[in-house]
Amino acid sequence: MSAFPHSRGPSRREVLRGGALLAALAALSGRARAELLASLAAPSGASLAGAPATQRVVLVVFGGGVRSRETLLSDNTPNLRRIAEQGVTYPLVRVENNGHYAAALSIFTGITENFGIRENDRSPHPTLFEYLRKGAGLSAADVWLSTSGSEQETNYSHGTDPRYGAAYGANLIGGEGIFNAEFRALLGGSAGRPDPARDSQLRRLRAAVRTPLPVPGRDGVGNDAEAAARIESYILDELRGGTAAITGLGSNDAKALRVARNLLPIFRPKLLAVTLRNADVAHGSFNDYVSVIRRNDAELGALHDAILGDPQLAASTALFVLPEFGRDRDLNARRGLDHGDDSPELHQVSLVAWGPDFRKGKVVNQEVRSLDVCPAIASMFRVQAGSALGRPLPGLFA
Numbered sequence: 001m002s003a004f005p006h007s008r009g010p011s012r013r014e015v016l017r018g019g020a021l022l023a024a025l026a027a028l029s030g031r032a033r034a035e036l037l038a039s040l041a042a043p044s045g046a047s048l049a050g051a052p053a054t055q056r057v058v059l060v061v062f063g064g065g066v067r068s069r070e071t072l073l074s075d076n077t078p079n080l081r082r083i084a085e086q087g088v089t090y091p092l093v094r095v096e097n098n099g100h101y102a103a104a105l106s107i108f109t110g111i112t113e114n115f116g117i118r119e120n121d122r123s124p125h126p127t128l129f130e131y132l133r134k135g136a137g138l139s140a141a142d143v144w145l146s147t148s149g150s151e152q153e154t155n156y157s158h159g160t161d162p163r164y165g166a167a168y169g170a171n172l173i174g175g176e177g178i179f180n181a182e183f184r185a186l187l188g189g190s191a192g193r194p195d196p197a198r199d200s201q202l203r204r205l206r207a208a209v210r211t212p213l214p215v216p217g218r219d220g221v222g223n224d225a226e227a228a229a230r231i232e233s234y235i236l237d238e239l240r241g242g243t244a245a246i247t248g249l250g251s252n253d254a255k256a257l258r259v260a261r262n263l264l265p266i267f268r269p270k271l272l273a274v275t276l277r278n279a280d281v282a283h284g285s286f287n288d289y290v291s292v293i294r295r296n297d298a299e300l301g302a303l304h305d306a307i308l309g310d311p312q313l314a315a316s317t318a319l320f321v322l323p324e325f326g327r328d329r330d331l332n333a334r335r336g337l338d339h340g341d342d343s344p345e346l347h348q349v350s351l352v353a354w355g356p357d358f359r360k361g362k363v364v365n366q367e368v369r370s371l372d373v374c375p376a377i378a379s380m381f382r383v384q385a386g387s388a389l390g391r392p393l394p395g396l397f398a
Contacts, residue, residue, distance in 0.1 A: 053356035055316040057377050058260070058272045058307070059128075060300060061104050064253075064279025065339045066293060066323040068350045076293050079301025080321060080352060085361055087319075087354030088396055092367040095325040095347050098339050101152045103324035103370070104275060108156050110374030110388025120152050123159040125387045128374045130164035132271055135383035141230070142270040145170040146260045148252035148277050156275060161387070170273070171231065173259055234266055250278040250292035257299035261306045264313065270381070282327055282337040289337060304354075318355025318380070320373060325349060357397055364395040 062071075062080075068091065071077045072084060097103040101120075102113040108127040115121065129143050147153035158169030243262070246254050253276040260274045276296055282289030300321065307313045329343040339346055351373070357380075371390035378385040379392055 052380070053316055054318045054380055056268065056270045056272070056313075056318070057355075057380065058264070058303070058317060058319045059107075059274070059373070059377065060257075060260075060303075060319070060321045061107055061273070061275045062279075062296065062300075062321055062323045063100065063104055063275055064277045064292070064323070065100065065282060065325055065327045065337075066279050066349070067326040067337075067345050068348075069345065070290055070293055071297075071323075072350050072352075076290055077297040077300075079297045079304065082301070083304055083319065083321065083354045084352045087352060087361075088359050089363045090351040090353070090366075090368050090393065091363065092365060093322060093349045093351045094367055094369045095349055096369075098325050098342075098346055100277065100280065100324060101155075104153075105156060107322070107324065107370050107373050108273070109159065110371045110385050110390040112371065112389070120155065122155045124161060125159050126161045126164040126385075127156060127159055127169075128377060128385070129156075129170040129271065129273075130158050130161070130168040131374075131378050131383050131385045132381055133168035133170075134164055135378070136270070136381040138270050138381075140171060141267060143170045144260075144263060144267065144269045144272045145172045145275070146256045146263065146272070147172065147174045147275045148256040149174040150277060153275050153277070156273070170271075173263075174256075230267070234263065249281070249288060250295045253278040253292065253296050254299050257296065257303055261299070261303045264303075264306060265310055268313070271377070279323075283332075284334055284336045286331060286336055315356055318353065318358065320351065320353050320377065322351040322370065322373065323349050324370070351393075353393070353396060359395065359398045362395065364393075366394055368393055 071080055072089065072091070095103055095106075096112045097106060097114065099115065099117040101117065102115040105113045105115065105123055108129070109123050109125040110128075111123075111125050113123055113125075115123075129145065132138050133140070133143055145157050147156070153174065154172055156170075157172045158164065158166050243255055243258050246258065256274050256276060260272055263269070264272060278292045279289055279296070281292060304319065307317050307319070325339060326346045326349050327337040327339050328341040329345045330341070332338050349370070351368070351370075369390060371388065372393050373390065375385040375388045375390045376393045376396065378388075
């Protein structure tokens with residue numbers, strides 16, 4: 001007997017309607033086609049008004065190795081705690097790798113990466129950026145990565161899987177590599193008139209800012225001329241603003257978060273990721289480590305406030321915050337904190353998720369993995385992260 005005793009074959013009207021739909025899909029652009037398919041994949045009976053509110057995601061890798069003891073379990077991060085109180089907290093996030101690069105890269109690929117601490121190779125696996133660019137039909141201007149400036153961090157934008165790769169990577173801006181005093185001094189006051197120094201620096205900016213380039217025959221894959229011009233204009237405005245003037249302990253991280261905050265209302269990307277790393281000063285000084293955490297929390301709070309202050313962003317933006325791993329349980333001989341003792345404080349971190357479709361003020365005391373973040377975000381765009389080993393986050397949605 002059939003498992004569906006009341007099922008029947010499609011009627012002639014349904015066949016004709018299905019054929020018309022296929023013809024319409026074939027005529028659409030890649031992005032429009034993806035949006036239509038996403039709407040058709042919505043739960044049965046869901047109208048456009050009842051569809052999930054989340055249209056964009058901000059992912060902050062609060063990196064450098066940060067323990068929960070100095071964040072959610074302390075008074076050092078009032079803004080992160082405020083966000084957690086309005087969202088969902090996962091205090092039992094398992095992390096396998098204790099090297100900064102591989103552990104952070106694992107968040108973006110959803111696979112336990114095994115690169116050494118000094119290695120600088122790209123992952124052979126697709127990243128979250130590539131999954132969304134290709135699977136959801138997002139344009140290059142929709143996907144951004146703001147880093148604190150290390151060369152390894154540039155590798156998060158895309159992997160080497162031939163099905164994806166650089167053409168589907170993120171627009172990448174390294175805060176320290178671009179927004180520094182040298183560029184600011186040379187570009188200051190040069191707007192509105194020919195300036196050889198400005199032109200020279202623009203050429204350097206084009207080389208330093210990693211953006212997906214157009215691909216012949218594949219419309220929308222890379223940044224077109226208009227998007228590239230908007231990016232350059234944004235960078236020049238940032239250089240003349242306050243970002244380049246940020247200095248002191250943790251300044252690279254502060255720049256990365258400031259860039260993200262200023263970029264969000266201009267480009268309104270679908271995915272914006274920020275990677276931090278200055279907390280690694282913990283090796284030599286516990287006090288400096290705490291100072292970096294506090295400064296990053298202040299910038300994170302400003303980023304969250306910017307989202308809340310824009311009605312459209314507030315109603316459509318989700319925020320995920322987690323470190324790549326924690327730190328050792330005990331202080332070292334320098335009264336700092338290393339990351340190599342395999343203690344629970346090193347391999348267990350906290351994830352905070354906030355957004356219009358998420359539960360409010362909930363704590364999920366179930367072990368999850370940092371690998372789960374990539375497929376969880378991809379699923380919000382109705383995209384499958386095919387190579388990722390992570391699973392959907394339990395108890396996230398209201």
